[in-house]
Amino acid sequence: MKIPNILTIGRIIIVPIFVLTFFIPGFFGDLIPFFIFILASFTDYLDGLLARLFKEESKLGELLDPIADKILVAAALVLLVMNQTIKNYEVIAAIIILTREILVSGLREFLAKGKIELQVTGLTKLKTFLQMLSIAILLTGDSGNRILNFQDYNAQTIGIILLWLSAFLTLYTGYGYLRKGIDHAINEDKREDI
Numbered sequence: 001m002k003i004p005n006i007l008t009i010g011r012i013i014i015v016p017i018f019v020l021t022f023f024i025p026g027f028f029g030d031l032i033p034f035f036i037f038i039l040a041s042f043t044d045y046l047d048g049l050l051a052r053l054f055k056e057e058s059k060l061g062e063l064l065d066p067i068a069d070k071i072l073v074a075a076a077l078v079l080l081v082m083n084q085t086i087k088n089y090e091v092i093a094a095i096i097i098l099t100r101e102i103l104v105s106g107l108r109e110f111l112a113k114g115k116i117e118l119q120v121t122g123l124t125k126l127k128t129f130l131q132m133l134s135i136a137i138l139l140t141g142d143s144g145n146r147i148l149n150f151q152d153y154n155a156q157t158i159g160i161i162l163l164w165l166s167a168f169l170t171l172y173t174g175y176g177y178l179r180k181g182i183d184h185a186i187n188e189d190k191r192e193d194i
Contacts (some may be wrong), residue, residue, distance in 0.1 A: 004051035005061050007043040011068040014040050015075050022079050022139075030143035036138055040072050043131040066108070069128075070101045076135045083140050090160055093167035097131060100174040107181040116184060121176075127169035134162035 001009075014036060021032040047065065051057045077094045080086045086094050137159035140147045142154025 001057040002051075002058060002061070002144040003054075004056055005058060005064065007047040008052070008068050011040050011043050012064070012071060013048075015071050018072070019075055019079065022083075027143050027146070030139070030141040032149060034136060034139045034147060037072070037076060037132075037136050043084060043135065044069055044072075046134075051153045062187065066105065070105065072100065073131065073135065076139065080135070080138050083141075085141060085156065086160070086163070090163065093163045096167040097136075097163075097170050100170045101127060103174055104177055107177050110181060116180075121173070123169065124173045127173055129164055130162055130166035130169065134159050134166055162189055 001188055016104055018036045018040065021029070021036060023029065044065070047061065051061055072114060077086070079093055084144060137144065137148065137155055138154055140159075144150070144159070148155050150158060
């Protein structure tokens with residue numbers, strides 16, 4: 001087991017703990033899930049960095065890393081919708097993010113058969129950063145301004161604005177991936193018809 005894979009597996013294992021701490025009432029019920037989510041998000045960055053730095057990239061890491069990310073994000077969004085931190089039309093932003101995660105998983109599987117990789121772009125990395133940041137801020141709940149000290153701004157409002165921003169980037173980058181998948185499928189169909 002290489003360190004990047006241990007970090008990825010740790011990120012999967014920490015999700016049930018994250019979910020349980022979400023139900024702790026009061027200030028610590030806001031603080032603990034926030035820090036667990038930040039820690040898990042940091043390991044996402046760290047495992048990729050270490051894998052590239054020490055040339056420890058592996059098929060296991062390639063398989064588990066996106067799964068770990070999707071489980072963490074999906075769990076957080078479902079919890080935030082459930083406790084109505086994300087509510088009304090804001091739920092659309094959460095649905096966009098979750099739909100894109102499912103779409104990209106399917107596309108990766110389809111394109112892998114043709115040995116085509118979906119390249120991670122700078123815009124995709126920005127989308128991921130904004131998504132993680134918005135969720136982290138929203139996890140601070142009623143204690144957000146005490147934890148983050150945004151002065152004159154409401155932490156939850158900032159979190160929702162960032163969630164919408166990441167949802168728009170999600171649509172844009174997701175469309176690029178979908179277009180690539182559709183083009184590949186059309187080309188494969190044309191080859192079969194010849």
